[in-house]
Amino acid sequence: MGWAVAVLLALSLVVAFAATQEQTAPPATDASYEEARAAKVPPGILVILLRATEDDTMPADARRLWIEKHKEWIATVQGAKHIVVEKTGHFIQAQQPKLVIDTIRQTLSQIR
Numbered sequence: 001m002g003w004a005v006a007v008l009l010a011l012s013l014v015v016a017f018a019a020t021q022e023q024t025a026p027p028a029t030d031a032s033y034e035e036a037r038a039a040k041v042p043p044g045i046l047v048i049l050l051r052a053t054e055d056d057t058m059p060a061d062a063r064r065l066w067i068e069k070h071k072e073w074i075a076t077v078q079g080a081k082h083i084v085v086e087k088t089g090h091f092i093q094a095q096q097p098k099l100v101i102d103t104i105r106q107t108l109s110q111i112r
Helices: 002-021 027-038 060-075 097-111
Strands: 048-052 081-085
Touching: 048 060, 048 097, 060 081, 081 097
Parallel strands: 048 081
Antiparallel strands: none
16 A cells, blocks of 8 residues: 555656646657656545645746646545645645644544
């Protein structure tokens, strides 16, 4: 189960990143981005997306697109949960460790 969660996290990041790079991506990467966007989460895989609200490393337009693509992607995953973590940047686990730990504990209690 742990590898599946890691793969899904990586996939969600690729899909969201691909969406922000569409206008600037070299043609050779288009196929990879299309493949990432077309990928589906297998049934029975629990997906929880924690999303930060403050990321100054990204231009405002890219951040809005990133958020939009997160919402679009999570809506395609049956039973997925999208948690918006206020007042956090890229490192949610460092800025809000209790929330991350509580989310992991809740998830474990659901699958046991």
